[in-house]
Amino acid sequence: MTDRAEITKTWKLFIGGAYPRSESGRVLPVHDVNGHAGGRAIAYAAHASRKDLRDAVEVARASQERWAASSGLLRGQILYRLAEMLDGRRAELVEAVRMGGRLGRGKARLEVELSLDRIVSFAGWCDKLESVMGGRNPVAGPFHCFSQIEPVGVVAVFAPDEHPLLGFLSLILPPLACGCSVVAIPSASEPVPALIVSEAAPSSDIPAGVLNVLTGSHEELVPVAAAHRDIDAVVAAVPAELAKTLQVGVAENMKRVRLIDPQAAFTDESAWNDPRAFTGVTEVKTVWHPIGI
C-alpha cells in the first residue's frame, strides 16, 4: 500500500454565503504547535484586506433587515441547527482547538462541548430576550407605551486568541440571536475553529450575509472597522492598545462598542447566559400610542 498524500486545505473567507480568497491575494500561515509538520505551516488561510471587510459589511447590511424581521422562533431554530451541524464535526473541532497548543485533547474536548452548549443556550434567547428586557411601561398618562428590544444592525466582532472557538462563539451569538448581522474576525493565530463554524453556517440555514468570517490581522482591521460609517457596533476582545484605538475611532459616528477582556472567563457558563451579553448589540425603542375612544 503506498502512502496516500493528504489533501491539504486552503481556508478561505466567508462573505455573503460564499468562500472567496482575499481580494489582496494574501494568506496567513496556520501552525500546529503540537509539532506536526515540524513547526511548518500545515495550512494557509486567506488574509483579509480592508476591502474584504468593506465588502463583507455591504452584504451584512443587505441581509440584516430580513434577518431582524424573521421571528425569534425561526432564528432560534436556525441557531439550534448550527449546533446540530457542528455536533457532527466535533472530532474536527477538538483537533482544531488542540492545534493551538493551549489545551490537551481532554480539555479541548470539554471546550468543544461547552461551545456547542453555548450555541444551544443562545438559540433559546432569540424569542425570550424581549420578554425579559422589554415590556409595557406604566406611564402616568393615557398612553399605551412599550419598549421593544431591537438589533443594533451590522456588528463587527473581534474574537480573542484565547478560546479560539468558545470566545468566538460567545461574541457572535448575542448579535446573531437578536437579529444583527455579523462580520467576525477570529483569532489570527488560531483561526481554524471559527472557519469550521463558517462552513457549517450555510447548511444551518443562516441566511447568506448574516454571518461573515474574515481571517486577518486585528491590528490592521480594528481601525478600519472603527472608522467604517456603516457598521453600527463593534464587539471586541482585543488588547488595551487596540481597544483605545477602537474607542477613539468609533466616537466619529457614535458606534456602540462592547469591550471584552481577552482573558475573560469564557468557560463560566453562568456569566455568559445573561441578558447583559446583549449590551451594545441591542437598542431599546420606546413606542407611544394614545388610549381613548
Next chain:
Amino acid sequence: MTLSKPSWEYAPAPETLKVDIAPEYGLFIDGAFRVPRSGRMFATINPATEEPLAQIAEADAADVNDAVVAARRALKGWRKLPALERAKYLYRIARRIQERARELAVLETMDNGKPIRETRDEDVPLAAAHFFHHAGWCDKLRYALPTATGADPQPIGVCGQVIPWNFPLLMAAWKIAPALACGNTVVLKPAETTPLTALRLAEILQEVDLPRGVVNIVTGAGATGRELVHHADVDKVAFTGSTDVGRAIATAVAGTSKRLTLELGGKSPNIIFADAPIDQAVEGIVSAIWVNQGQVCCAGSRLLVEESIVDEVIEKLQYRMRSLRVGNPLDKNTDVGAINSRAQLERIEGYIRTATSEGATHNSVSDAALPSRGFWCRPCFFTGVQPAHTIAREEIFGPVLAVMTFRTPDEAVARANNTMYGLSAGIWTSRGSKAYEIARQIKAGVVWCNTFNQFDAAAPFGGYRESGFGREGGRAGLAAYLA
C-alpha cells in the same frame, strides 16, 4: 376653504409670584455652598429681558476636584445605606420639589425663557415624578436587571454629569435620580446659562438632609465640564447636549475605564399619512417643533407629509401658527417664549438665512409685535425643502420646521431614516397596524404614534446612531448607573 387670521385678544395674565434670587451663588460642594477657589463669577440673565438675575460661581479644576473628592468620600456611606433608607431621601426630594413647584417653575421660566405654562405643567411635575419613580427602584434593583448569578447589582461609583440648558431642572432630575437610586454619588454641572434651578435643587437637598457629598453641583461653562469629564476619579460620565461635544467626550474617555452614556442631538421626522386625523396631527406638529421654542433634542423638525394632503396640512398649520402667542414667558397665555441666549438666537437666524438662500420658502407670522428687549424668534416653517438642504440635515434647536413630502410608506420610512441621528419620530395615521409597522422600521429610540413629545419617568428615552447611546427612564435607564 380659506381660514381667516384668528384675532383673539387676551388680557395679560402674568404669573405674580415673586421669587427670591440671591445676588450671587457659590458652588454646592460637600453639602454646603461656598465661594469658588477660582474667584471668578459670571452672570446669568433673563433671556426675555436681558436683565442679570444673579452672579454665579465659575468652578475651575481645583473646585471640580473638591467636588469629586467629596463625592468619592460620600460614596462609601451612601452605597452601604440600606436601600429603603436611600429611597426615603429620594421620596423626600420629590415631595420638596412638589411643595416648591410654583417657585421652581417661575425661576425656570426666568432663567431659561420658556413659557410658564410649560415649566408649571411639564418641567417641574416631571422632575418631581422622576425622583418619586426612582425612589421606588432603590430596593428593587435586583429585579430591574436580572443576572444569571442573582447577585445584587452594584453602583458604578462617582458620576460626572453634564446637562444642557433646554430643560434645566428636568435634566438635573433625569441625571441625579437614577444615579442616586442605584447607590452612586454625583457631581453635576448645569448649563452656563441656566444654573438657577439646579442651585435651588441644591437647597432642597440641604432641606431634606441628604448626606453631604452625595450630590455636588459645580457651575461654569464648557471648561468646567471638561474638567469634570477628564477627572481621573470619575467612574461614569453622563452627558446630554450636542453631538459635537458628545464626540469630544467619547474621545476623551477612550482608553479609560470610565463608563459613558450620551444623549445627543436629533433631526427627528414627524410623518403625517393621508389617513391621519389631520386636526390632531396639526396640534402634534405644534407640540413637536414649537414647544420650548423648538429647543428640544427630540423636536420633530422634519415634517414629512403624504403628498395628497400637503396643501390641507400647510393651510391648517399656517392658521394654527398665527394663533401662537409669542412674548413674555411669565404670561400664562404665552405659547412661545424667549430663545435661551443671544448665541442661540444668532445660530437659529443663521439657519433661517441659509434655508432661504438655498431656495426654501419661509412661512412665518410677520405681523406679531415682539418685545423690544430679549431674544425672540417667531415660529416658522419652510416649504420647498430638499433632503440635501442644510435645514433638512442639521439640528437647528429652534422653532424652525422643514416641510417635505412623500408618496408611499416605503418612501416615508426611507426619508425618515435618511439622517445620521435617531432620537425620536412621530407617526400620524388612523390605522394601528400601519403605525406599529412604520414604528418598527424607523431607526429611532422613541416613536410617538398620534402624539409627540410625551415623557415619563417609567418610559426609557434615548437615541440610536449619532443621537447617542444609553437610555434614561424606566428599567432600561437603570442599566446606565449599575456596574
